[in-house]
Amino acid sequence: MTLTTAQTDRAAGVLLGMACGDALGAGYEFGPPLPEGTVVTMVGGGQFDWAPGEWTDDTSMAVPIARAIAAGRDLADDRVLDDIVAEWVEWARTAPDVGIQLRAVLGGAVPTAAGVRAAARAHHDRNGRSAGNGSLMRTAPVALAYLDDPAGLAATARAISDLTHVEADAGDACVLWCLAIRHAVLAGKLDVRVGLDALPGERRERWAGLMAEAELHPPAHFEQNGGVVQALQAAWSAISSAPATDGTQLRMALEGAVRGGWDTDTVAAIAGGLVGARWGASAVPAEWLQIVHGWPGLRGADLVTLGIEGARAGQNTAGSEDAAPGGLAAAIALATAAHAGQTDKLGIDYIQHPLGVMAKVHGRDEKIVAVLHDVVEDTDVTLDDLRAQGFAEHLVRAVDAVTKRKGEPLAESMARVAADPLAMTVKFADLAHNANPERQAELPPETRARLTAKYQESARLLGTTLGEILH
Secondary structure (H helix, E strand, C coil): CCCCHHHHHHHHHHHHHHHHHHHHHHCCCCCCCCCCCCCCCCCCECCCCECCCECCHHHHHHHHHHHHHHCCCCCCCHHHHHHHHHHHHHHHHHCCCCCHHHHHHHHCCCCCHHHHHHHHHHHHHHHCCCCECCCHHHCHHHHHHHCCCHHHHHHHHHHHHHCCCCCHHHHHHHHHHHHHHHHHHHHCCCCCCCCHHHCCHHHHHHHHHHHHHHHHCCHHHCCCCCEHHHHHHHHHHHHHCCCCCCCHHHHHHHHHHHHCCCCHHHHHHHHHHHHHHHHCHHHCCHHHHHHCEECCCEEHHHHHHHHHHHHHHHHHHCCHHHHCCCCHHHHHHHHHHHCCCCECCCCCECCHHHHHHHHCCCCHHHHHHHHHCCHHHHCCCCHHHHHHCCCCHHHHHHHHHHCCCCCCCHHHHHHHHHCCHHHHHHHHHHHHHHCCHHHHCCCCHHHHHHHHHHHHHHHHHCCCCHHHHHC
């Protein structure tokens, strides 16, 4: 795919629109709704004494994601996420405006992807909820990495949300918003429902109803916009209620989001990512572009460059080979659908395990087998289904090799794995993900001991040790 001039402008508008909404709302955060027609400007000030045009935590957390994308790095790789998380943790040490949930997760975590996931799970278990708007507020740039790959976008948006927000609503919102941004960049149309089919079937009707509700009320109606559901509703309300005849919709939508009150910077930042994707950087008012700035020492022009570079790099990492039948995008989509509704022993959406295994291997074939490694064993998908969807026979054989038969002795299963080099590579990654000490620490002692013994024996049968695999 080669982006047209208009599409490139729209891609450039994603980060810039987000940052402008963020900076516009910064000075009004925590305030009540404002009357219709109240003049809204990038005045700065507010509880954290922002400079005029200065963005807040929303854009600051998006920047490390955007820089990784622009550098051509793979967001499905945990090593890339480790670097993003490390930047978040360092930023949070001195940032004045880190939200309650994010500070709890980032403040006490080992600064790695696995570390913050464990901290997020612990926070969720202590509080019984984790559906704040903190993952949705930073999600916009993820769309630029997957303009050629909607299935990969849905999976990665959810995975990056899950780093800090365990609750399904947070992941669902990021999937919906990122797919809407992708659609806006490519088609030049605003459609927040375009991603409904990427959600688990049992949650689609509810989200469709939430969007319809947003279109019936002004942003101020959604008073609990510190939560992800009402933050999305308030943002979509602001966009859908602003006249959509030309690029002035961008300004009117962001001003309307700020007038809605309460978490003004975040709602306007969320809205800005999408409306910026629709109308492009060229629609951003010149006075905003001149003064918008923030951590880590960037200005509006830098965000335009990041957006364009991210979109171009994203076309390379989500190329046509991976998006074709039997490619990586098809594998991710199949696995996501097959494992929908399943959870692991920690109560986490099961798809995060094959995605985690995929992140530990290198090469297209290895990643395809990794994300598919449990579909035959744990779902209704068959080997013939894989063939019918275009997966090459050597990939099907490798999936077969890692599929344990019901009642089969472990030694027989591992012997089949050992006979297939591709299956062996994926099995090592599978054991490494399952036996990760931080993951194991969340299990009850008896379960942990039983599984550790199983993983150790599997490693022995494959001619190595669990310690070597984890090293």
